[in-house]
Amino acid sequence: MHDPFQLFLSEMAAVFRAEGRACATETAEALLSATEVAPLTNDSPGDTDAICGLLAGSTLAVARAALAAHDMLPWGHNPVSSQMKPEDEALFSVVDLMGPEAPLYCPTLRAGLYYQRPNTRYGLHSHAAAETYVIIAGRALWTAGDAQREMVAGHSVHHSTYLPHACQTGDEGVVALWRWSGDIGIESYRLHHGAEAFGAFAA
Numbered sequence: 001m002h003d004p005f006q007l008f009l010s011e012m013a014a015v016f017r018a019e020g021r022a023c024a025t026e027t028a029e030a031l032l033s034a035t036e037v038a039p040l041t042n043d044s045p046g047d048t049d050a051i052c053g054l055l056a057g058s059t060l061a062v063a064r065a066a067l068a069a070h071d072m073l074p075w076g077h078n079p080v081s082s083q084m085k086p087e088d089e090a091l092f093s094v095v096d097l098m099g100p101e102a103p104l105y106c107p108t109l110r111a112g113l114y115y116q117r118p119n120t121r122y123g124l125h126s127h128a129a130a131e132t133y134v135i136i137a138g139r140a141l142w143t144a145g146d147a148q149r150e151m152v153a154g155h156s157v158h159h160s161t162y163l164p165h166a167c168q169t170g171d172e173g174v175v176a177l178w179r180w181s182g183d184i185g186i187e188s189y190r191l192h193h194g195a196e197a198f199g200a201f202a203a
Contacts, residue, residue: 005040008069011062012111012177015134019156023181024132027098027109034104043076044093051075051093051115054175058137058153062177066113066136074103079110080127080189088123088191092116099184110180116140118173124164128188129180131159138174140167164192 013028042048048070055067066073078084078094079101092115096102099110114133116122124143133142134156142151143166144159151157151174159165161182167174 004065004069005072008062008065008073009034011065015062015136015177016111016132016179019132019134019158021132021158023109023130024179027111027179027181030106030109031098031104031111034098034106037103040072040074040103042071042074045075047075047093047115047117050117050173051175054115054137054173058175060136060153063136063153063175066175073097073113075113075115080186083186083189084191091120091122099180108181108184110184112178114174114176114178116167116169116174118169118171120169120173122167123191124166125189125191126162126164127180127190128161128183128185130161130182131165132179133157133159134177136175136177138169138172140169140174142167162188 009031013031016024017028052067052070055063073095074097075093075095077096078089079096079099081089095113097112098104098106100107135151135153137153139150139152142149142157144157145163
């Protein structure tokens with residue numbers, strides 16, 4: 001397989017298939033069978049060096065494939081951007097690769113890539129969709145409900161419906177694959193600010 005974009009889709013699908021959940025397998029199959037592909041444009045070129053540097057330092061096959069396909073991926077668009085404050089959206093860059101409004105059309109699933117900039121905190125947030133993140137480069141301190149752990153390349157975390165979660169990066173930043181299943185509408189997305197965050201964390 002010589003097309004970098006198709007190779008990346010194949011490696012991404014392999015990662016989700018290894019997750020072992022039926023919805024993850026469904027996501028993998030949807031990635032591989034997508035035939036409707038809208039034009040791909042990178043709207044976040046300012047992060048290119050940082051993202052490529054992280055991917056180049058990873059030993060994972062999916063990270064190498066993401067690096068080779070980087071210029072073909074639509075970095076920048078965030079499916080929940082309309083629900084966010086500008087200062088929160090400024091923390092990261094997202095590839096909304098597959099979904100109802102994404103280049104790979106799928107009405108029932110979402111999937112893509114996530115980059116969070118160094119030394120930033122994406123505060124507690126929640127949504128109706130069940131979600132999996134798989135770290136492919138860099139590292140982060142991850143909060144999911146009442147659990148917290150450091151995540152590095154190869155680690156994954158699954159968020160059940162409405163489970164509050166957060167991410168804190170250090171000097172490296174982090175690149176991850178992500179996927180949504182179940183209720184993938186963005187209307188339920190909520191970032192918990194201030195004192196409200198503590199209530200969400202304790203829930």
